[in-house]
Amino acid sequence: MEKYATSSDGQKIHYRESGKGNISIIFVHGWLGNVDWWITQVDYLKNQFNIIQIDLAGHGKSDKSRQNWTSEQYADDIKAVADQIDSQDIILVGHSMSGAYVLDASLKIPAVKALILVDTLKDLDEYFNEEMAEEFLFVHYRNDYKNAVENILPQYLFVESTPGTVKDRLQTEFLQNTPEMAINLLKPLYKRDFRNVAKQIQIPVRAINSDGSPTNTESNRKYFKDFDYINMAGVGHYPMLEKPDEFNIILEDVIKHLI
Template sequence: MEKYTISSDGQKIHYQESGSGNTTIIFIHGWLGNTEWWADQQEYFKNGYHIIQMDLAGHGKSDSSRQEWISSRYADDIKAVADAVNSQKIILVGHSMSGAYVLEASLQIPQVKALVLIDTLKNLDESFTEEQAEQIMFTHYRNDFKYAVEHFLPQYLFAEKTPDKVKSRLQHEFLQNEPEKAINVLRPLYTTDFRKIAEQVRIPVIAINSDASPTDLEANRKYLKDYDYTTITEVGHYPMLEKPEEFNSILDGVLKKLTSAGNA
């Protein structure tokens, strides 16, 4: 069922609601993503969980007129949806840039009992500054966004075995955005020190990370008190799209571990 709620700055936030269960899973996409990135997970988990797929502001069917693109606004988007669904047991699943925002949102939503991070925040001691992001990425996007999407980004986002249909789909979706908008919606990731936020998180955090780049367990445990991760192999940055069946099996195990431990 398609629904909308209003974020703290008046943005209309789109989400889809389905399934049934005592625990609500809220799936939040990464940069330039949308609710449909989680279609396979919705189908797989709907019989055991209350499923929410949401579009952050600037993405999908949510409003894009936000004036202040900062991390706390994204956290407010997530909180607005969590408040709207009125569940007492929530697990937030955040992919890519949204991994940072679910950390922040969890501090505002007491009903959130655990977090699942998807291929993100692999080493909290390594983070880009806004200046580095400007130099390495944003300049490319402004100069020739189509070229950046088709030739620059693939080396970071895709693996050797990423299916061509996944690459084509994502590149097509990315290119529906104007370069400046693509930069604005990503910029908050590089203007916030998420280590300070991570230090305040007291709930369990489990990551499902691609083997395309390493995860530094010790570095992350300096900030997140209850952090662990598992690896999915031979995928790029989009494991839920690249290997949905294997990803669902891994996520199923993660959710069962979190719920059986009494966290949700």
């Protein structure tokens, strides 16, 4: 069912609710994503859990008129939806940039019992600040956004076995945004040191990561009280889209070990 909640700054946040069960799984997409990134997960899990898919502000069918883009505001988008569904047992699933934002959101939502990160925050000691983001990312988006999406980003987001249909889909979705909007939506990720947030997380944190880059378990366990992860082989940055069947089995197993 298509629904809307209102974030703390008045932005209308679109979400879908489906399935059944006392435990709610809230899926939050990454940069330039939308609720449809999680369709196969919904179909797989909806008979066991109450499933929520969120469009963060600036994405999908949610409002895009926000003036102050911050991690805290993204967390408020998630909280607005969590408050509206009124569930007492929530697991937040955050992909890519939203891995950071579900950390913030979990501190605002007492009902959150666990976090699942998808190919994100793989080494909390590997800190990428706003100046570095400007030098290595944003300058390319400003100079030639289409070229960046089609020729630069694929080097970091995809692997040889990433299906062409997935690449084409994501690049088409990315190019529906202006360079300015794409930058504004991503900037909050580099304006905050999330290690300080991680230290406050007392609930279990699990990760499902691509083996395309290493996960630093030792580093992450310095900050998270309870952290573990599973690697998926032969996928890039979008395991839920690239190998959905394998991802779903892993995700279900992770959830069942958390509840």
